[in-house]
Amino acid sequence: MSEVATGLNAAGIRADARRERNALAGLTSPTFLVLGLLLFLPVGWLFWLSVFDDTGLTLENYRRMVVEPAYISIFRTTFELSVLVTALSVVLGYPVAYMIAFLPPRAASICLTLVLVPFWTALLVRTYAWLVILQRRGVVNSVLMDWGVIDEPLQLVHNFTGTTIGMLHIMIPFLVLPLYANMRAIDRDYVRAAASLGASPTATFWRVYLPLSVPGLAAGTVMVFVICLGFYITPQFLGGGRVTTISMKIQQNIATYFDWGAASSLGVVLFVVTLAVFWGFSRLFPLRRLTEVGGP
Amino acid sequence: MGMISTFRAAILLSVAATLPAAAQTTITFASYGGAYQAAQRKALLDPIEKMLNITIKEDTLGGVADVRAQVKANAVKWDIADLGGASCARGSAEGLFEPLDYSVIKTDGIDKAMATKDWIGVIYYSTVIAWNTQKYGQNGPQTWADFWDTKKFPGTRSLSRGASETFEIALMADGVPMDKLYPLDADRALKSLARIKNNVVSWWASGAQSAQLLKDGEADIVAIWNGRAGAVIKDGAKAAITYNQGIFNIDCLVIPKGSKNAALAQKAIALMVSPDLQANIPALIDYGPINAKAFDTGKITPEAATKINSAPVNAAKQTNMNFDFWRDNLTKLTERMDAFLQQ
Numbered sequence: 077m078s079e080v081a082t083g084l085n086a087a088g089i090r091a092d093a094r095r096e097r098n099a100l101a102g103l104t105s106p107t108f109l110v111l112g113l114l115l116f117l118p119v120g121w122l123f124w125l126s127v128f129d130d131t132g133l134t135l136e137n138y139r140r141m142v143v144e145p146a147y148i149s150i151f152r153t154t155f156e157l158s159v160l161v162t163a164l165s166v167v168l169g170y171p172v173a174y175m176i177a178f179l180p181p182r183a184a185s186i187c188l189t190l191v192l193v194p195f196w197t198a199l200l201v202r203t204y205a206w207l208v209i210l211q212r213r214g215v216v217n218s219v220l221m222d223w224g225v226i227d228e229p230l231q232l233v234h235n236f237t238g239t240t241i242g243m244l245h246i247m248i249p250f251l252v253l254p255l256y257a258n259m260r261a262i263d264r265d266y267v268r269a270a271a272s273l274g275a276s277p278t279a280t281f282w283r284v285y286l287p288l289s290v291p292g293l294a295a296g297t298v299m300v301f302v303i304c305l306g307f308y309i310t311p312q313f314l315g316g317g318r319v320t321t322i323s324m325k326i327q328q329n330i331a332t333y334f335d336w337g338a339a340s341s342l343g344v345v346l347f348v349v350t351l352a353v354f355w356g357f358s359r360l361f362p363l364r365r366l367t368e369v370g371g372p
Numbered sequence: 373m374g375m376i377s378t379f380r381a382a383i384l385l386s387v388a389a390t391l392p393a394a395a396q397t398t399i400t401f402a403s404y405g406g407a408y409q410a411a412q413r414k415a416l417l418d419p420i421e422k423m424l425n426i427t428i429k430e431d432t433l434g435g436v437a438d439v440r441a442q443v444k445a446n447a448v449k450w451d452i453a454d455l456g457g458a459s460c461a462r463g464s465a466e467g468l469f470e471p472l473d474y475s476v477i478k479t480d481g482i483d484k485a486m487a488t489k490d491w492i493g494v495i496y497y498s499t500v501i502a503w504n505t506q507k508y509g510q511n512g513p514q515t516w517a518d519f520w521d522t523k524k525f526p527g528t529r530s531l532s533r534g535a536s537e538t539f540e541i542a543l544m545a546d547g548v549p550m551d552k553l554y555p556l557d558a559d560r561a562l563k564s565l566a567r568i569k570n571n572v573v574s575w576w577a578s579g580a581q582s583a584q585l586l587k588d589g590e591a592d593i594v595a596i597w598n599g600r601a602g603a604v605i606k607d608g609a610k611a612a613i614t615y616n617q618g619i620f621n622i623d624c625l626v627i628p629k630g631s632k633n634a635a636l637a638q639k640a641i642a643l644m645v646s647p648d649l650q651a652n653i654p655a656l657i658d659y660g661p662i663n664a665k666a667f668d669t670g671k672i673t674p675e676a677a678t679k680i681n682s683a684p685v686n687a688a689k690q691t692n693m694n695f696d697f698w699r700d701n702l703t704k705l706t707e708r709m710d711a712f713l714q715q
Contacts, residue, residue, distance in 0.1 A: 146710035153714070211590050212528070212573070234574040234590075317533035317575025317713050325710075330437055332706050334466060 119347060126341035137341035147325070154321045157236070157311070158304035161243045165300050166293070168244070169251035173292075176252075177259035188256070195249045203313045206242045207233060210314075234316025242310040250303060251296035258292020294361040302350055322346050398427040399633045399640060403454035404623075405432035407603070407657060412454070415652035416644045424639060436463045439628050443468045448630040451637040452644075458536060458702060460491035460624040461695035470627040470634050477642040481665030485692060491624045492645055493662040495653060496682040498618035498690055499537045502601040504592045506610040512593070514616050516545035519593055520568050527592030529568060530585045533575035535709040536698050538565070540619055540691075541595055550617060550691040558705055562712050575713060586611055597621075598681050602658035615681060618690040622662065654680045660687075 126137050141147040176187045194202060209215045210233035217229040232238055266288065270280040308323040322342055329339040401417060403409040409430065417428045431450060433439070436459035442448045455463065463469055469490040479487045486493035501519055503512030507527055513519050519529065519541070532538050539556050542564040548557075573591050576582040583600040585591040587609045594601075601613045625644060627637045643649055650661035651671035660682025661667070667677055667684065677683040681690070 140707075144707050144711065146707055146714055149711070149714040207584070211588060213589055231573075312577055313581065316573065317577065320710060320714060328706065328710075331435055332703050334462075334703075338703075 119344075122340040122343050122347075125336045126344050127337075129335055129337055134337075137337040138345075140338070141341070141345065146320075150320050150322060150325050153236075153319060154305060157239060157243065157307070157319070157321065158301050160240055161247055161304050162297055162301045164240070164244050165247050165251040166297060169248045169255065169296070170293070172248070173252045173255040173259055176256055177262075191249050191252050194245060199246065199309055200313075202245065203242055203310050206238065206245070206314060210238050210241065233314055235318050236315070238314040238316070239311045239319045242314045243304060243307060246310065247300045247304065250299050254295040254299065255289065255292040258295070259289055262288045290361065294357065298354065298357050301353065305346065305350055305353075397425065397636075398429060399451040399636050400429045400431055400449060401452045401454070401640075402431040402433045402438075402450040404434075408599075408659075409454075411653065411656035411659075415656050416649050419649055419652070420640050420643045423643060424636070426636065426640075428640070435459055436468070439463060439468055439626070440466065443629050446630065448628045448632070450628050451631045451633045452640060453626050453628055454494060454623050455491075455626060457493070457622040457624055457693060457695045458698040460488075460626060461699040462702075463626060464488065464490050465699055468626075468629055470629055470631060470637075472627070472641065473638045476638045477645065479645075481647055481663040482645060483662075483664075483692075486622060486624070486662060491626045492641065493622040493624050494644055495623050495662055496620050496660040497623070498598045498615060498620055498660075498681040499532075499541070499595055500598050500601065500613045500615055500618040500681075502586055502594045502596045502604075502611050502613045504586070504589055504610060505612050506589070507592050510612060512612060512614070514614055516541050516617055517547070519595070520545040520564070522568075522571050525593060527571075528573040528590070529571045530574050530576055530582060530591035530594045530596075531565075531568075531572055532582070532595060533577055533709070533713060535705040536693070536702065537595070537619055537621070538709070539705060540693070542568075544617055553691065554694045554697050556697065556701070556705075558708055562708065565712060599658040615686040615689045618681065618686075620682075620687075620690050620692045623659075 127133060127135065129136075172187075172191065176184050176191075179187060207214070211217070212229040212231075214232070216232060217226075220226045221229065232241070262285065266284055267280055270284045271277075275283065306323050307321055308327065311319045311321045312324055322345075326339045326342045326346075329342065330336070333339065401412075403412055409432065413430065417430070420426075421428055433450075433453060433455075436455055439450070439453050439455070440463065442450065460469075471490050472487075472492060474487075477487075477492065479492070482493065501513055501516070503525075504527075505512070508525060513521070513525050518525060531541065539558065539561040540553055542561040543553055543556060544550060545568070546560060546564040548560075574581070574585055576585060576594075579597055579600045582594055582596045583604050586594045586596060586601065587604045587607065589610075596613075598613060598615075598618070601611065605611050605613075625641050627634050627641070631637055645663055647661075647663050647665035647669050648671075650663040650666035651669040653659055653661055653666075654672060654676065658681075660680050662682070664682070664684065664687075666672065672680070672683075678685060680686065
């Protein structure tokens with residue numbers, strides 16, 4: 077496409093290229109239109125609501141986030157939770173994806189289905205199920221007390237711990253799926269080559285396999301982290317009031333403030349922070365590489 | 373063929389719904405859904421449809437924000453909305469409601485504080501002390517001071533994570549008399565809450581959650597809405613409640629500003645708060661009639677009345693929530709409560 081067409085039928089080729097460009101523009105314009113209408117317009121409107129009220133331009137909604145102690149700690153909680161859940165997803169999800177990638181196709185598809193089953197279950201149902209498992213008279217505490225491991229029930233839920241467990245359960249498929257797709261495409265010959273040149277299994281993994289799986293890992297990590305930033309139902313039900321995330325505060329501000337500004341300013345900050353995370357990630361792992369599943 | 377004829381019927385119906393004659397005799401009522409709205413349908417809406425010869429369509433809402441959105445967008449779909457007391461006070465201050473016509477709506481038997489220029493109460497619910505009877509037997513905590521007393525009543529607690537109700541409770545626990553709560557002393561309330569914080573297993577976010585905590589024995593003592601506690605007890609949970617030091621809250625009715633059937637809505641509201649229809653409520657759901665004359669209609673037996681929160685014998689033990697206070701202070705105190713919970 078980039079070569080300049082010369083020769084006898086140059087004009088015909090140029091006309092073809094033009095037609096192709098127009099056709100592509102025509103095919104993609106609905107998507108851009110929808111994105112524009114459904115993403116950029118609402119975000120712009122959100123921003124407008126957060127800086128204008130009945131009296132005119134105001135920064136009150138942003139000032140509140142700085143002066144009220146609750147907000148700083150809500151932002152901190154949201155980020156701590158997201159970082160922790162993302163890290164644990166990697167620790168728990170990577171071996172799962174790795175194992176499935178090496179299984180024969182039939183076994184692999186059974187395992188993938190097992191990963192996906194919780195994915196198909198309603199979020200609220202899974203959240204309540206964790207309550208049944210983790211609460212004071214729940215399954216875990218009953219078993220541990222029956223076995224005499226503990227005398228007093230452990231506080232596993234209505235706090236940060238319970239929220240982390242519930243979110244982790246929800247987020248692991250989001251890490252495993254892109255990672256698995258990536259690993260499937262890794263040419264096994266690279267691993268064999270490393271081994272035949274004398275690398276130990278550990279060295280082969282760390283120096284050959286892991287680097288080749290980075291694109292999938294990065295895609296999964298970004299996805300998990302960004303989704304975590306917006307969590308609402310799980311911390312609401314498993315946090316016991318001790319865990320407040322930005323989304324919960326947005327909901328609360330809609331319910332308690334007179335105007336939309338108090339909630340939309342939080343939405344704007346969350347949006348900007350999410351963009352910043354994406355930008356930071358794309359600096360570390362260029363987006364071009366993320367799309368090139370299968371390595372260099 | 374079946375599908376086509378259904379489709380045709382649907383079109384005919386939707387055309388019929390837009391005919392002016394039908395529009396005049398149809399009003400839309402929005403409430404909180406669930407068992408509550410089902411009870412309202414039976415107790416209030418069904419009889420009113422017959423009495424006024426109209427159709428009442430139903431919708432559900434999440435709070436005053438929904439009414440505000442419709443009014444501000446000039447797209448009012450609802451003719452009557454059921455809201456919480458604090459929401460009514462707030463919406464009233466924002467000018468979101470049509471004034472009520474008290475030449476149509478009769479208020480005999482209704483507390484004056486619960487019938488204002490643009491909202492009127494429809495039911496009472498109470499925030500009460502509920503306890504696990506397996507743990508404490510029938511003699512559970514009888515006051516909020518007992519709720520705070522972890523020596524006398526060892527065990528886990530649960531309170532609402534919202535500021536309203538919880539601040540009143542914390543002050544009563546600290547010895548403030550029921551009739552001297554307002555204006556609430558927020559500093560004192562938070563200090564009082566700090567004393568019980570370590571015993572609170574969960575700060576509940578919804579009525580359903582408070583019910584689950586009580587039912588599963590996760591919390592031994594819960595500050596809970598009487599309707600939720602009643603449902604749990606009926607369901608077989610080992611729990612009991614007291615109306616002692618309960619806090620009366622209400623749901624109220626409003627006509628969103630710009631309602632196209634405001635005149636008809638006034639008539640419907642008049643019937644909704646009338647003693648005769650009010651007396652239908654307690655048999656269907658654990659909420660009390662807003663109209664005390666409902667207890668004189670003969671529909672409620674004296675024995676049943678002893679269990680109803682707004683029956684005179686129980687009402688005397690409780691106090692009213694001050695909605696105007698919360699209208700003016702909710703945002704500020706919510707931020708303080710949040711900061712407290714985050715510590």
